[in-house]
Amino acid sequence: MTVAPEKTAVMVQLCLEDAWFTVCELARMTPGRGVAALLPDGRQAAVFLDRTGRLYAVGNRDPFTGAAVLSRGLIGSSQGRPFVASPLLKQRFDLESGACLDDEEYAVDTYAVQTAPMAA
16 A cells, blocks of 8 residues: 655745744745735734745735735836735835835835745
8 A cells, every 4th residue: 555645735934033923825825916914913914925936025004004905915026126016005015125116205014934844
């Protein structure tokens, strides 16, 4: 009798104060779309998987409106820089630096993101 090898789930994790926080399984993410994650301190992060397979994470709160909506924004690129556009007022936030591309006085938090096998 042969036994099929077990599948190991790959998890998406964010770095929070030198510790990794598991958000979800990578398989649950859709390229080009974001997911919102409730963090242990009550804040939210918006996590994105782009169409090339790269992961990004920024704060989910839109600094212009205060609404937690960036995870629902559209991702794209401008001059080679990946961004998310807020679904409300359409300001674009750089997914690597968090800087607002439309008003330099605003920015969102960014998080280091990694994938890791699910712990047994």
